Amino acid sequence: xxxxxxxFLGVMLGLVVYSAIKSGAKTKKALTVGxxxxxxxxxxxxxxxxxxxxxxxxxxxxxxxxxxxPQQGLLAPFYAAVVGGISAGPPAAAFPLGKYLLVxxxxxxxxxxxxxxWTAVATATLPAxxxxxxxxxxLSRWALAFVISIxxxxxxxxxxxxxxxxL
Amino acid sequence: xxxxxxxxxxxxxLYVVLAAYATLAxxxxxxxxxxxxxxxxxxxxxxxxxxxxxxxxGLVRVWVTDAFIxxxxxxxxxxxxxxxxxGLGTVMxxxxxxxxxxxxxxxxxxxxxxxxxxxxxxxxxKIAMIPLELSIFGWQFTLVRNGLLFCAAFVMAPLxxxxxxKDWGARFRGAAGEE
Numbered sequence: 015x016x017x018x019x020x021x022f023l024g025v026m027l028g029l030v031v032y033s034a035i036k037s038g039a040k041t042k043k044a045l046t047v048g049x050x051x052x053x054x055x056x057x058x059x060x061x062x063x064x065x066x067x068x069x070x071x072x073x074x075x076x077x078x079x080x081x082x083x084p085q086q087g088l089l090a091p092f093y094a095a096v097v098g099g100i101s102a103g104p105p106a107a108a109f110p111l112g113k114y115l116l117v118x119x120x121x122x123x124x125x126x127x128x129x130x131x132w133t134a135v136a137t138a139t140l141p142a143x144x145x146x147x148x149x150x151x152x153l154s155r156w157a158l159a160f161v162i163s164i165x166x167x168x169x170x171x172x173x174x175x176x177x178x179x180x181l
Numbered sequence: 182x183x184x185x186x187x188x189x190x191x192x193x194x195l196y197v198v199l200a201a202y203a204t205l206a207x208x209x210x211x212x213x214x215x216x217x218x219x220x221x222x223x224x225x226x227x228x229x230x231x232x233x234x235x236x237x238x239g240l241v242r243v244w245v246t247d248a249f250i251x252x253x254x255x256x257x258x259x260x261x262x263x264x265x266x267x268g269l270g271t272v273m274x275x276x277x278x279x280x281x282x283x284x285x286x287x288x289x290x291x292x293x294x295x296x297x298x299x300x301x302x303x304x305x306x307k308i309a310m311i312p313l314e315l316s317i318f319g320w321q322f323t324l325v326r327n328g329l330l331f332c333a334a335f336v337m338a339p340l341x342x343x344x345x346x347k348d349w350g351a352r353f354r355g356a357a358g359e360e
Contacts, residue, residue, distance in 0.1 A: 019230050026233040033240055040243045048239030051282055052231070057188075059231070060224070061195040062278050067220025068201055071212050109310070109317045130330060134305035139278040141194045146281040151294075154344045155301060158337055166329045170322075179321040 058142060065138050073101050082120050082128065090124035095163040098131030100138075108132040116181050122174055127167025134159045227279065234279050238286055250290040258293060260335075266296035267334040270303030277304055288353035294345060295338035302334035 034041040082094050098108070112125045135156060136143070143152035189196070206213035254262050273280050284297050306327050314323045 023229055023233050026236050029240055030236055033244065041240075044239035044243040045236060046239070047242050048235040048237075051238055052235040055282060057192040057195050059278065061192065061198045063220040063224040064198040064202065064217070065194070065220075066223055067216040067218070068198070068205070070219045071216040109313055113317050126326060129326065130305065133307065134302070134330070136277050139281075142278040142281055146285050151341075151345050151349065154341060155298065155337075158340060158344075159302070159305075162333050162337065166326070166333060169329055170325055173325050174321060177321045177325070179319065179325075181318070 058145065062139060062142055069101060069138055073097075082115055082124055090121055091127040091164050091167045094120075094124040094128035094167065095131040095135070095160055098128035098163065099135030099160055101132060113181070121171060123167040123171035125167075126170035127163045130166050131160060131163035134163055231279050234283060238283050241283070241286055241290075245290065247290045250287060250292050254287065254292040254296045256291075256293050258296065262293060262296045263299045263335060263338050266299035266338075267303045267331060270300035270334065271306045271308055271331070273300070273304050277301065280304070285353065288350050291354065292350070294347075294350040295342045297350075298338045298341040299334040302337045303331060306330050 030041065030045070033044060081097055082090060101108075108129050112129050115125050115128070116122070136159070137156070140152055140156055143155070202213055202217065205216065252258070253265060258265070280300075284292075284300060288294070288297060311323060311327070314326070318326075
């Protein structure tokens with residue numbers, strides 16, 4: 015649990031207390047509605063986190079690195095978005111991996127695309143997204159996020175040298 | 182349809198994941214255990230946050246009026262609505278899956294689908310991760326990456342609205358959780 019989680023929980027607790035002061039009955043209803051929803055989606059959450067565990071073990075950062083070396087050439091941002099998109103590791107794990115890849119002479123476009131798709135594409139949670147919002151929404155968003163990861167990667171490779179950036 | 186069949190249909194993924202674990206356990210026992218431990222750790226870390234999210238869902242249901250959501254995040258909220266959505270997305274914590282039910286209830290209260298898309302898009306910006314990114318890549322990289330990601334929300338939202346159609350949000354109206 016990071017500091018933001020505690021801030022969030024603190025704010026939530028404050029809101030619940032404030033709500034209880036304003037109306038006990040309404041607060042009770044709010045918490046019942048929340049608990050009921052939580053109970054309904056809990057099995058699905060268990061499945062999603064099981065899936066995340068599987069992907070973490072089967073797709074290690076080292077493997078990801080091996081696939082995204084400089085030998086991939088112009089297709090590197092594309093591969094990077096695919097790999098980033100299906101990985102399910104914590105966001106914090108993506109940054110050290112990105113640095114490792116840059117040191118290994120991977121391109122900025124590839125590393126940028128990987129970092130974006132790592133959090134933006136969200137393949138592991140796609141079944142949940144379909145469940146809540148339907149296949150049309152989920153699959154379109156998923157595909158768009160994939161394309162946008164590559165576009166942003168390419169834009170970064172264009173803008174960053176202009177700013178004189180280097181690692 | 183009986184209750185168990187309905188439950189199974191809703192939670193089909195549970196069966197798929199269990200089957201995947203069983204297969205992995207037979208092939209590589211230790212790896213399956215490792216995966217289960219990692220999944221469980223992630224879940225345990227986020228459990229408190231998830232509880233908070235569902236408390237928030239309940240509070241939104243009870244206190245926030247449909248008219249308020251309609252006005253600020255609804256059909257006529259325009260670019261301002263999108264900006265609010267994009268801003269809210271960046272401060273969301275936890276996994277995306279945790280906030281889906283919250284977004285669902287916002288849709289039920291009349292939020293414009295494009296605003297939800299903007300929120301989902303900027304979810305990829307992790308405010309909490311910015312210090313880490315700064316220390317590893319420096320400010321130019323962090324600024325350009327997160328800046329472009331934020332702008333992308335304003336491209337994603339209208340595009341998605343075009344793909345799924347403006348009426349897509351109607352199916353959620355008053356549906357979720359109004360018992």
